[in-house]
Amino acid sequence: MTTPTLDIHFGDNASILTAFADESFDLIYIDPPFNTGKTQARTQTRMVRDVDGDRVGYKGHHYRTEHLGAKAFDDAFDDFLGFLEPRLEEAFRLLKPDGSFFLHLDYREVHYAKVMLDGIFGRPSFINEIIWAYDYGGRSKNRWSAKHDNILWYAKDPKNYTFRYDDIDRIPYMAPGLVTKEKAERGKTPTDTWWHTIVSPTGKEKTGYPTQKPLGMINRLIKVHSNPGDRVLDFFAGSGTTGESAIRQGRSAALIDKNQEAMQVMHKRLAFAQPTFHGWQPEPGTVVDVPRLCMKAPSDS
Numbered sequence: 001m002t003t004p005t006l007d008i009h010f011g012d013n014a015s016i017l018t019a020f021a022d023e024s025f026d027l028i029y030i031d032p033p034f035n036t037g038k039t040q041a042r043t044q045t046r047m048v049r050d051v052d053g054d055r056v057g058y059k060g061h062h063y064r065t066e067h068l069g070a071k072a073f074d075d076a077f078d079d080f081l082g083f084l085e086p087r088l089e090e091a092f093r094l095l096k097p098d099g100s101f102f103l104h105l106d107y108r109e110v111h112y113a114k115v116m117l118d119g120i121f122g123r124p125s126f127i128n129e130i131i132w133a134y135d136y137g138g139r140s141k142n143r144w145s146a147k148h149d150n151i152l153w154y155a156k157d158p159k160n161y162t163f164r165y166d167d168i169d170r171i172p173y174m175a176p177g178l179v180t181k182e183k184a185e186r187g188k189t190p191t192d193t194w195w196h197t198i199v200s201p202t203g204k205e206k207t208g209y210p211t212q213k214p215l216g217m218i219n220r221l222i223k224v225h226s227n228p229g230d231r232v233l234d235f236f237a238g239s240g241t242t243g244e245s246a247i248r249q250g251r252s253a254a255l256i257d258k259n260q261e262a263m264q265v266m267h268k269r270l271a272f273a274q275p276t277f278h279g280w281q282p283e284p285g286t287v288v289d290v291p292r293l294c295m296k297a298p299s300d301s
């Protein structure tokens, strides 16, 4: 098997995608902006000891809040489906005949997108709607709190696609006492509802990029829906979660994003994979502290 490669492209995916050859990817996962109507932003701060600081902490020490900066992208569209449609058509063109496509959205747009994808791929190509359920943040007092995202899976050919059943990670039984000891020890396969925590705001996986998706979830997706040596595409790459997962599991990847901050985050996060950048160069002298080891199998799945 050849060494996996990582290509990162800077710019609007609409034009970059047209340069890729037909049927050149085995798996495409995208997580576009969800059309929340807001700017998605994450402000990074740190607390610094300061006798004049307005916050009081452990042992009565005073601290001030230092703002380190913010990472953001726009997430408000007048015509979200008009934006998405040509990109979904490109995804169909770029998929190999036995390839799979995953569209990650939430409750706001997923139903419209499903109808659109049925039109592009054909209804029989729709295989699953995966619900990513999490439990974090505040609760609404006016309605059921929305704590899930939706991931639509389409296979270009519903009779011929990759599904590596034996590579599915196992999860604990809810009632282990009701099954044999062997079964309880082995665990069960997940269903189309994936319970997975969000990226912890304080954990080491966090890059600071807004809407970063958990590596554990993307690992499951890439492990099961592609083979080692395959080529994966994510054209709304953000912090590069898909790229990290693909490379660590021996798949090649192409990533696209139009946001400078995404490039900076990926430059740092994915340095271990020695990516080739297209249309973007880091500032001269940028120091990269190579994150977490080199190409090693992921430990979290």
Ligand SMILES: C[S@@+](CC[C@H](N)C(=O)[O-])C[C@H]1O[C@@H](n2cnc3c(N)ncnc32)[C@H](O)[C@@H]1O
Pocket: 011, 012, 013, 014, 031, 032, 033, 034, 073, 209, 210, 211, 212, 213, 214, 235, 236, 237, 238, 239, 240, 241, 242, 256, 257, 258, 259, 262
């Ligand atoms: C929801 S975020 C992706 C987060 C990513 N899955 C992760 O784990 O970090 C969506 C990304 O799409 C990018 N984006 C939006 N419109 C784009 C376009 N037309 N071309 C390329 N990237 C775009 C934004 O800059 C943002 O980084």
